[in-house]
Amino acid sequence: xxxxxxxxxxxxxxxxxxxxxxxxxxxxxxxxxxxxxxxxxxxxxxxxxxxxxxxxxxxxxxxxxxxxxxxxxxxxxxxxxxxxxxxxxxxxxxxxxxxxxxxxxxxxxxxxxxxxxxxxxxxxxxxxxxxxxxxxxxxxxxxxxxxxxxxxxxxxxxxxxxxxxxxxxxxxxxxxxxxxxxxxxxxxxxxxxxxxxxxxxxxxxxxxxxxxxxxxxxxxxxxxxxxxxxxxxxxxxxxxxxxxxxxxxxxxxxxxxxxxxxxxxxxxxxxxxxxxxxxxxxxxxxxxxxxxxxxxxxxxxxxxxxxxxxxxxxxxxxxxxxxxxxxxxxxxxxxxxxxxxxxxxxxxxxxxxxxxxxxxxxxxxxxxxxxxxxxxxxxxxxxxxxxxxxxxxxxxxxxxxxxxxxxxxxxxxxxxxxxxxxxxxxxxxxxxxxxxxxxxxxxx
Amino acid sequence: xxxxxxxxxxxxxxxxxxxxxxxxxxxxxxxxxxxxxxxxxxxxxxxxxxxxxxxxxxxxxxxxxxxxxxxxxxxxxxxxxxxxxxxxxxxxxxxxxxxxxxxxxxxxxxxxxxxxxxxxxxxxxxxxxxxxxxxxxxxxxxxxxxxxxxxxxxxxxxxxxxxxxxxxxxxxxxxxxxxxxxxxxxxxxxxxxxxxxxxxxxxxxxxxxxxxxxxxxxxxxxxxxxxxxxxxxxxx
Numbered sequence: 001x002x003x004x005x006x007x008x009x010x011x012x013x014x015x016x017x018x019x020x021x022x023x024x025x026x027x028x029x030x031x032x033x034x035x036x037x038x039x040x041x042x043x044x045x046x047x048x049x050x051x052x053x054x055x056x057x058x059x060x061x062x063x064x065x066x067x068x069x070x071x072x073x074x075x076x077x078x079x080x081x082x083x084x085x086x087x088x089x090x091x092x093x094x095x096x097x098x099x100x101x102x103x104x105x106x107x108x109x110x111x112x113x114x115x116x117x118x119x120x121x122x123x124x125x126x127x128x129x130x131x132x133x134x135x136x137x138x139x140x141x142x143x144x145x146x147x148x149x150x151x152x153x154x155x156x157x158x159x160x161x162x163x164x165x166x167x168x169x170x171x172x173x174x175x176x177x178x179x180x181x182x183x184x185x186x187x188x189x190x191x192x193x194x195x196x197x198x199x200x201x202x203x204x205x206x207x208x209x210x211x212x213x214x215x216x217x218x219x220x221x222x223x224x225x226x227x228x229x230x231x232x233x234x235x236x237x238x239x240x241x242x243x244x245x246x247x248x249x250x251x252x253x254x255x256x257x258x259x260x261x262x263x264x265x266x267x268x269x270x271x272x273x274x275x276x277x278x279x280x281x282x283x284x285x286x287x288x289x290x291x292x293x294x295x296x297x298x299x300x301x302x303x304x305x306x307x308x309x310x311x312x313x314x315x316x317x318x319x320x321x322x323x324x325x326x327x328x329x330x331x332x333x334x335x336x337x338x339x340x341x342x343x344x345x346x347x348x349x350x351x352x353x354x355x356x357x358x359x360x361x362x363x364x365x366x367x368x369x370x371x372x373x374x375x376x377x378x379x380x381x382x383x384x385x386x387x388x389x390x391x392x393x394x395x396x397x398x399x400x401x402x403x404x405x406x407x408x409x410x411x412x413x414x415x416x417x418x419x420x421x422x423x424x425x426x427x428x429x430x431x432x433x434x435x436x437x438x439x440x441x442x443x444x
Numbered sequence: 445x446x447x448x449x450x451x452x453x454x455x456x457x458x459x460x461x462x463x464x465x466x467x468x469x470x471x472x473x474x475x476x477x478x479x480x481x482x483x484x485x486x487x488x489x490x491x492x493x494x495x496x497x498x499x500x501x502x503x504x505x506x507x508x509x510x511x512x513x514x515x516x517x518x519x520x521x522x523x524x525x526x527x528x529x530x531x532x533x534x535x536x537x538x539x540x541x542x543x544x545x546x547x548x549x550x551x552x553x554x555x556x557x558x559x560x561x562x563x564x565x566x567x568x569x570x571x572x573x574x575x576x577x578x579x580x581x582x583x584x585x586x587x588x589x590x591x592x593x594x595x596x597x598x599x600x601x602x603x604x605x606x607x608x609x610x611x612x613x614x615x616x617x618x619x620x621x622x623x624x625x626x627x628x629x630x631x632x633x634x635x636x637x638x639x640x641x642x643x644x645x646x647x648x649x650x651x652x653x654x655x656x657x658x659x660x661x662x663x664x665x666x667x668x669x670x671x672x673x674x675x676x677x678x679x680x
Binding site for chain 1: 575576581584585588589590591593594596597600601620623638641644646648652664665667668670671672673674675676677
């Protein structure tokens, strides 16, 4: 009888368990849907990288600061000040005290070390941690270079961190060529200049003896096309960034050529030619050769820009009576109008991702930088001011840099950047006035 | 094997066996000795009621072993005393001085009556797991929301809806090691991974001190699947 009672009690307990778990299991997990969140900078901690020897102390601090500045500059990240840190990183390989970083809400943690060898070589290594998941994001990485290229190494570390967190390629190890302007508004002297994307390491590529306009990088970033009035009328030139040597592309004397841009493979240049008050679009091999006329209308066609696959060209034209954007095959042919909003559209530039076209829009006395799908849909205006113009894409297609000119007799152009969401409008630091920026691809 | 571990083992195996039996739509076999009980209770209680009724009727061992599926027979085997002399039909045959159970009277009879009338004695019925009210679910949703930061997601990840499963502690804290991606739509594997990482950060960050969930309904929220749909977060 005792055994029977035991058995019965066991059965009752088991049945209760079955009832409980079975009921919950029958319903499955609790399911909820979250359709709203927040869009805010992700807080990260970047303790100063550890110097691996005495000569690396200053460089370690500088490199850490550039990395942090790069990330903060995107508007997607927020640096937690060192004063808030609870933990101290004393060794590159020591385990992370996640609870200390969680306590200050650091969602990402960057640790690193810098070494300098006696022959002037610098090594930078880093690790990235997802603090709340308590794991490392990707493997540790190490970069090596010369002491002179320490900023590039910092940019490369920041690119890697950016890529690991956002999934997009970075854009920090890149350069911008632009027109540096000096002098009064009615007698500006213009020179081509090149700098890091963040305004550091400015170098001048031309003198100010002639007016220069609209520089454009080659797809590999080693050459620049630009328009110069060196001969008294606009002509296209090709400049080697390394040697700073220039040569004319060899257009016919007497024609006005301008608005050049490389094809994605770098072999062809597309540009505008103005004759008798009419402008059309042409293309020719960069190494020289016959021109091919792509448009033949009695209107002004200019500002051509290739699609990333090289199959199409977007350009501006007033063939409809007002300045609008059109897309045509890269070999010429019938063009399709893609802009239909109020106002005038110009200077279209195809995104390196291929999904958007950036443009300048003028409407009701205001200028805007905007983007639209390649079929003209989903137009979004990102900026508005007295004069915004000339967009250029970051290598990852996430940021647009452009020229903003202030109003009045003392007004001067400056470079600005904005995220394609319309957020994070920032002035790019330059010494003096600057205009016509063109963003390079990521450096090798 | 001593009695206590055997008891625990038999409970575990029984729980598993019954779940499997229910999942397969198990019904007691027609010739198991209690055909009338097959109609006495709701389907979800059939098996438990059947066991109780059977045991209270004190049927001989060979009969009930023959009538049960193998897993149940195994349970009965494991639940039996270790002494092989006891595990015989003779052992459960009342001996001299033992009270002969009367199916029609006393506690056993009451159990049978209960079973016949759709009532089940003691803890046998599966208690209803308390559910979460709409307001409680909304509160959980609102608690996660401030930590779901789509600001660092690229455009493809912003097109990707991910379903994240998480096991919860009784104090409302998510178990960090339990978070896993159980499904996604609208993007590549890489985009889903990034979207999952953002969702995981959200669940862990905002749940660091425990979500406000009713402990009496723990069984209902012990396992949660959260769908993160970024449709409204995309760049317009």
